[in-house]
Amino acid sequence: MTETAALPIVIIAAVVGLVAVILIMRRVRHQEEEATAESPFAASTEGEKRCPKCGMGNLWTDDRCISCGAHLRG
């Protein structure tokens, strides 16, 4: 095999490797998005309690959600 014949093979191998890296990076990013989407509401934030049922922000002194009336934790 001459160098001229081997060159396209090297280029193809490089392209395949690049595509594989892009696909892996996309998959990782997609998994991160799914992990974030799993729990859209934090249990509590600064100065307010998030309703576990509807995600409404309530005052930390409240023990019931002002939106749906669900019992709040904490």
Ligand SMILES: [Zn+2]
């Ligand atoms: Zn609620």
